[in-house]
Amino acid sequence: MGYTLDFSVVWHAMPTLLWGCVGTLALALAGMTLAMMIGVAGVAARDAKAAWLRAFVIGFVEIVRNTPFLVQIFFLFFALPLIGLKLNPTATAIIALGVNGGAYAIEIIRGGVQSIHKGQVEAGYALGLHKGQVFRFIVLKPALRAIYPSLTGQFIMLTLTSSICSAVSAYELTSVAQRIESDTFRSFEVYFSVTFLYLGISWLLMLGFAAISHRFFSYPTR
């Protein structure tokens, strides 16, 4: 057994890998944007008058949260062309991430909306705030503050989940790594390094989100 580790292949491929990181971030960002839209629409539909619409949203959330993302993306990969959406793998991956993240976003946003007590709104009016101010200061900001940690955590989760999109060969870090691996046969070196690239991405995201939270959501001290 004379295997010697050789990380130089990784070093040579670094520019390609860094572009893969950009691909992963773009994929996650697009997926999260779609997820937020599904989340907001889902929360509205969850309290709709039509019983079938409420049942649909509840069923959607339960099915997505209790099946693996890999099976979801395979299913969509074959189902989307049937409804006339012939998309490339990356677009398919964005939709799959959006659908998956959307189910979690519905639950998170719903929790945020429910956290605003009705008395708060009434107190706002009693203090003479007008409708826009009540929405902005009493409803929106505290609700965002309440769901911000779960939502950003969800974004990081989605970024890590996006590695599974390599299974349909979407453009992102893991599929880039797989291509380098099949060119160089340095499986361990490539995947070991890429794991730490992902760790770097999630730490950067965490720091960024903490900074945003500190800037916008800390309670006024004056």
Place this chain on the structure above:
Amino acid sequence: MTPHFGLPEFGFLLRGLQWTVLLTLVAFAGGCTAGLAIALLRTCGHKGVEWITRIYIGVFQGTPLLLQLFVVYYGLALTGLKLDAFVAVAIGFTVNASAFLGEIWRGAIQAVPRGQTEAAMALGLHYSSRMRDIVLPQAIRISLPATIGYLVQLIKGTSLAAIVGFIELARAGQIVSNQTFQPLLVFGVVGAMYFILCWPLSWWGSRMEARLALASQR
């Protein structure tokens, strides 16, 4: 001629389901054991040890499960050990589970009121008795919903073993789908099987969470 999705294909998926369940059980059992050790080390009071376990947990929570599997799978191959694919992926899921369960139980141990530990110390109980008889029984109760939640995550996560080539439910689905050219039906059935496995657990977990929340309100 291509076979249609019939009883033999369904049987093949069921055998895949068996492997999914077995893989989950092995990884959960291993993860519970190692995770308890991680949780105890993480709360032991020694600064250096706490930092090391914290980094261990952080690395597993900050990287994709798929990449962890790749690293363990190819890393084990490098050591020259001829390991069965099942053993290799089971080890991968076990390490992952140890980090996540370790973090869940760390939180639960710290959620047990400090006075409990102090009272146990005042009674002269040593560390192992304090943990075994006083802190852990309460911590387990607190951690149960999150532990069940992780179990659901684990069941879904084992589908990634398909990507490194181990034939469990998801991989069995891919194979049948390629044979029958009925991907929607096959992946629909596969999804339903995962759902039947996960949904009762999710329901049980959220019900327990609601009951614990009620109990702590009183």
